[in-house]
Amino acid sequence: MNISSADTVGVSLSRLELFGWRGAVEPGIGRVVSAHGDYYHLVCNEAEGEILARKKKSVFARMKTAAPDDMRPVERGERPLSPVTGDFVRFRFNERGDSLITEVLPRFSAFERKDPAARRPAQTLAVNFDALFVMMSLNEDFSPPRIARYLELAQDMGEAEAVVVLTKADLAGPGAAEMAELEEVVSGRARVLRISALTGEGMDALAGYVRPRRTVALVGSSGVGKSTLLNTLAGEEVAATQEIQEWSGRGRHTTTSRELFRIPSGALVLDTPGIREIGRIGEEDAFLAKGESTHRWRVKDG
Ligand SMILES: Nc1nc2c(ncn2[C@@H]2O[C@H](COP(=O)(O)OP(=O)(O)O)[C@@H](O)[C@H]2O)c(=O)[nH]1
Ligand SMILES: [Mg+2]
The missing domain is CATH 3.40.50.300 (P-loop containing nucleotide triphosphate hydrolases)
Known part of the structure; x- marks a missing residue:
């Protein structure tokens, strides 16, 4: 297979777009390429290669209830989606350390x-x-x-x-x-x-x-x-x-x-x-x- 497909000739696409983003290109959007426990590897326009990110705790914290988690019916959308591999996310870029994921963008599939x-x-x-x-x-x-x-x-x-x-x-x-x-x-x-x-x-x-x-x-x-x-x-x-x-x-x-x-x-x-x-x-x-x-x-x- 050839890297210079017709698709990329003559058009300069950002890294995020090369990784499938079809929306407006803005700073602070990345795509999760792998997840390892609390850590996520993202590709984005802010850096080459992959950056390391964590979830912003206050956004993704689980709601505390009296009932054990698995006894509580969970409605879809009740709490923010947690990122998984393939997700597009908003994140706060940190050049010197872990970046912070603040939001999972809507999934098209x-x-x-x-x-x-x-x-x-x-x-x-x-x-x-x-x-x-x-x-x-x-x-x-x-x-x-x-x-x-x-x-x-x-x-x-x-x-x-x-x-x-x-x-x-x-x-x-x-x-x-x-x-x-x-x-x-x-x-x-x-x-x-x-x-x-x-x-x-x-x-x-x-x-x-x-x-x-x-x-x-x-x-x-x-x-x-x-x-x-x-x-x-x-x-x-x-x-x-x-x-x-x-x-x-x-x-x-x-x-x-x-x-x-x-x-x-x-x-x-x-x-x-x-x-x-x-x-x-x-x-x-x-x-x-x-x-x-x-x-x-x-x-x-x-
Ligand atoms: N005969 C044959 N074996 C295959 C083919 N594709 C994969 N395998 C074998 O199937 C096994 C499992 O493949 P793998 O890609 O690791 O499966 P995965 O668990 O679905 O990722 C490996 O031993 C492969 O060599 C195929 O087209 N023909
Ligand atoms: Mg496999």
């Missing part, structure tokens, strides 16, 4: 795991993406019900397109009946693409999504090939991948946090760990990780 059964806020898996690649491999991991669940969650994600990306097309895949089942659950709600990072099969079809200043979010179970796809698109190893464990056919956990990469073509790719790593290990997690015959949430406590 968000992929969330809502769980009405457990009374806790939705888990935000990816934000501000133009395309959501719902990835699943064509080997043992293949499960149409899981894809159905992802597409269900993607329904109100905002201004973005969901694309089902079936990986490892070079391996002996599922039979015709299983493929028909997949087609049925997708039922025209999303394009279905088949790729192999190994042979390059189907990679051309991704070009329409992997474009300068557009963000592609990769979601799907651990081991399906998300980081491998990122590396293939980048043309170099930017993320660690894993060897599938022979005995289980399942991957080990390599990508442990979400990270946003700008690849040489100018596209932005958000790599995520499998749902199990970012969620609590519980019934709902197993649900997305393994797939079930029903598309409903299990009610955990009743």
